[in-house]
Structure formats: C-alpha cells, structure tokens
Amino acid sequence: xxxxxxxxxxxxxxxxxxxxxxxxxxxxxxxxxxxxxxxxxxxxxxxxxxxxxxxxxxxxxxxxxxxxxxxxxxxxxxxxxxxxxxxxxxxxxxxxxxxxxxxxxxxxxxxxxxxxxxxxxxxxxxxxxxxxxxxxxxxxxxxxxxxxxxxxxxxxxxxxxxxxxxxxxxxxxxxxxxxxxxxxxxxxxxxxxxxxxxxxxxxxxxxxxxxxxxxxxxxxxxxxxxxxxxxxxxxxxxxxxxxxxxxxxxxxxxxxxxxxxxxxxxxxxx
Amino acid sequence: xxxxxxxxxxxxxxxxxxxxxxxxxxxxxxxxxxxxxxxxxxxxxxxxxxxxxxxxxxxxxxxxxxxxxxxxxxxxxxxxxxxxxxxxxxxxxxxxxxxxxxxxxxxxxxxxxxxxxxxxxxxxxxxxxxxxxxxxxxxxxxxxxxxxxxxxxxxxxxxxxxxxxxxxxxxxxxxxxxxxxxxxxxxxx
Numbered sequence: 140x141x142x143x144x145x146x147x148x149x150x151x152x153x154x155x156x157x158x159x160x161x162x163x164x165x166x167x168x169x170x171x172x173x174x175x176x177x178x179x180x181x182x183x184x185x186x187x188x189x190x191x192x193x194x195x196x197x198x199x200x201x202x203x204x205x206x207x208x209x210x211x212x213x214x215x216x217x218x219x220x221x222x223x224x225x226x227x228x229x230x231x232x233x234x235x236x237x238x239x240x241x242x243x244x245x246x247x248x249x250x251x252x253x254x255x256x257x258x259x260x261x262x263x264x265x266x267x268x269x270x271x272x273x274x275x276x277x278x279x280x281x282x283x284x285x286x287x288x289x290x291x292x293x294x295x296x297x298x299x300x301x302x303x304x305x306x307x308x309x310x311x312x313x314x315x316x317x318x319x320x321x322x323x324x325x326x327x328x329x330x331x332x333x334x335x336x337x338x339x340x341x342x343x344x345x346x347x348x349x350x351x352x353x354x355x356x357x358x359x360x361x362x363x364x365x366x367x368x369x370x371x372x373x374x375x376x377x378x379x380x381x382x383x384x385x386x387x388x389x390x391x392x393x394x395x396x397x398x399x400x401x402x403x404x405x406x407x408x409x
Numbered sequence: 410x411x412x413x414x415x416x417x418x419x420x421x422x423x424x425x426x427x428x429x430x431x432x433x434x435x436x437x438x439x440x441x442x443x444x445x446x447x448x449x450x451x452x453x454x455x456x457x458x459x460x461x462x463x464x465x466x467x468x469x470x471x472x473x474x475x476x477x478x479x480x481x482x483x484x485x486x487x488x489x490x491x492x493x494x495x496x497x498x499x500x501x502x503x504x505x506x507x508x509x510x511x512x513x514x515x516x517x518x519x520x521x522x523x524x525x526x527x528x529x530x531x532x533x534x535x536x537x538x539x540x541x542x543x544x545x546x547x548x549x550x551x552x553x554x555x556x557x558x559x560x561x562x563x564x565x566x567x568x569x570x571x572x573x574x575x576x577x578x579x580x581x582x583x584x585x586x587x588x589x590x591x592x593x594x595x596x597x598x
Contacts, residue, residue, distance in 0.1 A: 173492040301493050305500065308491060311484045313461045314477060350492075357494040359517070 146383045150272065152279035157271045157394065158375045160282050160333055161345040163290040165371035166297075167326050168346030169354075169363075173304035178238040179224050180330065180346060185245040186220030187213040187331040188266055188339050192249050195262050206278070206335070213331040220245075221327065269338020271379060271390035278336040285332055289325045294364075296322075301360055337391070344395040345371060352402030366405055374398030410438035412474050413543050413576050414460075419469035421455040429455045432469065435595060437543075442569065442577045442589050447597035453580045454485060454547050456597070461545065473543075481541035483532050485548045486525060495520045497531045503538070510534045510564050525552025533561060537568050543576050544568075550583045562587045 147154065171180045193216075194209025224241065228234040253263045265273075293300070296318050303319050306312035333342040349370040357363035378397025382388040414437040421430040430452025437443055445453050458464035460471055461482055473480065498516035510530045520528065529549055536544060544565075550558040566587045569575060585592075 169493065175492075298499065301495065301499070302502070304493065305491060305495060309484060309489055310458075310463060311482055313463065313480065313482050354492055354494060358519075359494055359496045360499050363494050 143380070143383065150379075150383070152276050152283065153271050153274040154376070154379055156274070156279040156283040156286070157337060157341070157379060157390075158372055159290065160286040160329075160337065161341075161375035161394065161398065162368050162371040163286040163293065163329060164333060164342060164345035165349035165367050166290065166293045166364075167322075167329065169350040169367060170300055170304050170322065171326070172347065172350050172354075173301070174307045177347060178235055179221070179228075180326070181343060182224055182238045182241045182245070183217050183220045183327070184330055184334055184339055184343055185242050185249075187217035187327075187334050189245045189249045189252075190214070190216030191266055191331070191335050192252055192259065192263065195259055195266075196252060196256055199256065199258055210331060210335055213335060214327060217327050217331050221323075265338065266334070267339045268389070269341045269391045271337060271341070271394065272382070274336050282332055282336050285329060289329055292321065292325065297364060298360065341391045341394065344391075344398065345375070348374075348395065348398045348402060352399075352406050356406055370398055370402045370405060374401035377401065410440070411574075413437050413439060414471065414473055414475075414578075416460070416471040417469055419456065419459065419467055419471055421452050421459050421464065422466035422468065424466055426466070431597060433595070433597065434469075437576055437578065439576060440569070440573045440591050442579065442592045444585070444592060444594045445578065445580045445597055446582075446594055451597045453597050457482070457545055457547055457578070457580065458484075475542040479542040480545065481536040481539055481543075482545045483529075483536055483547065483549060486528055486532075486552055490521050497523055497527065501531050501535050509567075510560065526554055526557035529553055529561060530557070533564065537564070540572060541575060543578070545578045547580045548582065549579070550581055558583060559586055 168177070168180070171177050190213035191209045194206075194212045197208050197212075198204060220241065224234075224238065227237045227241075249263070253259045299316075299318055300322055303312065303316055303322075330342060330346075333345070349367040352370055353363050353366035357366055374397040375394045376397075377400070378394035379390060381397065382390045382393035416433060416435050416437075418432045418434050419430075420428055420432045423429055433456055435443065445456070447453050455464055459467045461477075461480070496516065497514060497518050497520060500520055501511075501516065511534060514527060514530060518527070523531075529552070533546075533549065546565075549561060553561065562585060565577065566589060569577060569590070
C-alpha cells in the first residue's frame with residue numbers, strides 16, 4: 140500500500156479521468172444498444188480512429204505536435220460515419236452487413252496510412268489498444284471535464300433519453316427533442332475524445348460491457364442505472380489499480396477485465 | 410368545423426419507386442373519427458408513417474393544421490423486447506388522471522413481461538394524458554383480448570367526448586363496438 144500511494148499521485152488525473160469516462164461511456168452504450176444501434180457506434184469509433192490517425196500524419200508532415208488536429212479530423216470523420224450509416228441503412232432490413240463493410244473500409248484505410256507512414260507505428264498501437272498510464276495530463280483533464288459535464292446531463296435526463304430510445308426502437312418517435320440532439324452530439328464528442336486519449340479497445344469495451352451484464356437482471360430503470368455505474372466505475376478503478384501493481388500488466392485490458400469481473404459478480408448475485 | 414389535417418392524393422412509394430398504397434385524399438375536421446379500413450398489405454400503416462414523416466418516399470401533398478407536438482401516434486404493437494428494463498410505470502411517466510385504463514394493472518411489472526393488453530393500456534393512457542388534438546392509432550386492438558379491446562375503445566370514446574376539439578385516425582381490422590359521434594370510414598384498396 141505504501142508503494143501504491145506515490146503511484147496514485149503520478150496518475151492523479153489519468154485514474155479519475157479513465158474511471159469517470161468509463162461510467163459515462165457505459166451510459167452512452169446502454170442507450171445506443173436500446174436503440175438497436177450498437178454496431179453503428181462500433182463503426183463510428185473506427186471512423187473517428189481513422190480521423191485521429193490522419194491528424195497524426197498531418198502533425199508528422201508539418202512537424203508539429205498539435206493534438207487538436209487529430210481531435211478535429213476524428214470528430215469530422217465520426218460525424219461523416221454517422222451520416223453515411225444513417226443514409227445507407229434507411230429502409231434496409233439487415234443493417235449489420237453495411238456496418239461491417241464500413242468498418243472494414245475504415246480499417247483498411249487506417250492500415251494503408253500506417254503502412255505508408257512508418258513513424259506512425261507506435262501511435263497506431265496506442266490509438267487501438269491504448270495505455271491509460273501514459274495519458275498526458277492535458278488529455279486526462281480534458282476527458283475528465285468533458286465526461287463529468289456530459290455525465291451530469293445523462294444522469295439528469297436518463298428517463299427522458301430512455302423513453303426516447305423506447306420510441307426509436309418502437310418506430311414511434313415523431314417529435315423533435317433537443318435532449319436527443321445533445322445526446323447524439325455528446326456521443327460523437329466523448330467517443331472521439333476517449334479514443335484519442337484512451338484508445339479504441341478501452342472505448343468500445345466501456346461502451347458495452349456494463350450494459351451487457353446489467354440489463355437482464357435489473358428490476359427497473361433505476362436499479363439498472365446503479366448496476367451499470369457500479370460495474371463501470373468500480374471495475375475500472377479496480378483494474379487500473381491492479382495494473383499499477385505490476386509493470387508487466389497493461390492498463391486497458393486490466394480495466395476491461397475489472398469491469399467484466401464486477402459485472403459477473405453482480406450478474407450472479409440474486 | 411376547423412380542419413386539422415388535409416390530405417390530397419397522397420400515394421406511398423417504396424425506396425425503389427413502387428406504389429405501396431392507392432391514392433388517398435381526405436379532410437379531417439375537429440372532433441371527427443376516421444376509420445381506415447383495408448386488406449393486409451393495402452398500405453394503411455405505411456400511409457400513417459408517411460403522414461408522420463417516418464416513411465419518406467411518397468407522392469401528393471398533406472398539411473397538418475395543428476403543430477406536430479399536438480399529435481400523438483401509437484404504432485402497431487409488435488413483440489418489442491426492449492433492452493432497457495423499463496417498468497410499465499416508467500413508460501407511463503407521470504400519473505395520469507385517466508385511472509380507468511390503469512385499474513388492476515401492476516405498474517411495477519416490466520414492459521418485457523407485460524401482455525399486449527397491458528402494454529396498450531399504458532401506451533394509450535400516456536398518449537391521452539398529453540391531451541392531443543390529433544391521435545393516430547395503428548391497430549390498437551391487436552394482441553388484445555376482447556374485454557381489454559372494449560375497455561380501450563371506451564376510454565378513447567370518453568376522451569373524445571371530453572375533448573370535442575380532438576380527432577382520431579384509427580386503423581383497425583376489428584369492428585368497433587361503441588357508438589361513435591362523427592365517425593366515418595375510408596376503405597383503402
């Protein structure tokens with residue numbers, strides 16, 4: 140324990156940032172899953188990843204270190220991905236093959252760019268698998284701020300958003316809703332920020348692990364929300380701290396396994 | 410009588426441009442009940458979705474003379490298994506004064522385990538609580554036993570009597586059992 144405290148001091152921003160971000164991503168993932176659009180977010184993540192990699196290429200070419208470029212291109216490509224998926228899936232009975240085609244397209248482009256830019260190799264690995272321990276303080280503080288603000292909005296609008304998801308799944312959403320527009324915008328922003336600072340694997344895992352374990356055994360919306368937050372927050376914190384105990388343990392897999400462990404415990408608890 | 414909705418030669422199209430419904434025209438006034446009848450596949454549901462902007466390709470014109478916020482729509486009730494563990498109370502929202510439909514309902518029951526009749530009662534109560542000027546119901550008596558269907562019909566009739574400025578468009582294969590004021594039918598074929 141005495142050796143853990145100095146470590147926690149070092150990770151004073153990345154630890155709370157990744158834990159809070161995991162909780163907020165879990166809330167986002169739950170609503171998109173309820174809308175039967177989880178695959179769309181999967182593709183959105185890949186599109187944003189491609190944008191982030193393109194931003195890195197531009198930084199290398201211009202010999203600059205401006206992370207805002209990556210975030211901006213990541214957001215733009217993520218937005219284009221959402222538009223493309225919405226355009227292509229309209230009136231289609233099976234959407235998954237379109238999502239997978241787009242996913243493979245973005246993945247192929249990402250690989251092509253990284254192959255042509257050898258200096259990107261280490262950045263690509265970080266962009267996909269992430270390492271929370273090497274996150275910059277600026278990135279961690281930005282994510283913590285963004286996740287806290289959007290988390291507050293999600294919690295205060297949880298029932299409204301859930302009913303909107305219900306209407307969308309039931310094909311009966313006929314009224315415009317500003318909260319839903321804000322939710323879409325926040326999803327795009329938070330997902331891109333999380334991928335840029337914490338990696339694709341962490342982001343996708345945090346979006347869907349908690350809701351997968353919490354949905355079936357919850358009695359109502361409130362107990363479901365509490366379970367999801369416990370899985371995401373406690374699981375992430377536990378995984379992060381365990382990974383700090385050994386230099387051989389990478390942070391992201393530990394965080395995701397921590398979420399799965401807590402999810403499993405809650406799932407088996409009657 | 411003030412017109413709430415004017416439909417002029419609307420014909421629903423598929424994304425490929427094929428016709429999914431015949432040409433439909435009508436003018437719906439305040440307090441009127443319009444019963445849309447027709448065989449399965451005649452395009453009744455697609456027509457309603459077109460009016461509400463849920464289905465895009467169509468020919469013809471239509472105009473709502475009330476804001477869309479004052480329109481409530483209940484689609485055909487499929488066997489929707491919803492991912493989130495909503496209870497009937499969650500779907501209902503704020504308690505409604507229309508207690509009749511909620512009689513003997515366990516509001517803590519999960520949506521996914523509720524029967525068709527229980528689901529329709531909750532959805533209809535929630536829609537009526539918003540006091541819509543125009544209510545659009547697509548097969549509200551499907552998956553509902555005869556007694557529950559009669560209760561739903563009575564609740565609708567009561568609402569329209571209490572709110573004479575509101576109107577109803579109803580798609581139903583089941584013959585109506587109540588006596589309705591200002592009822593007219595439109596056969597779609």
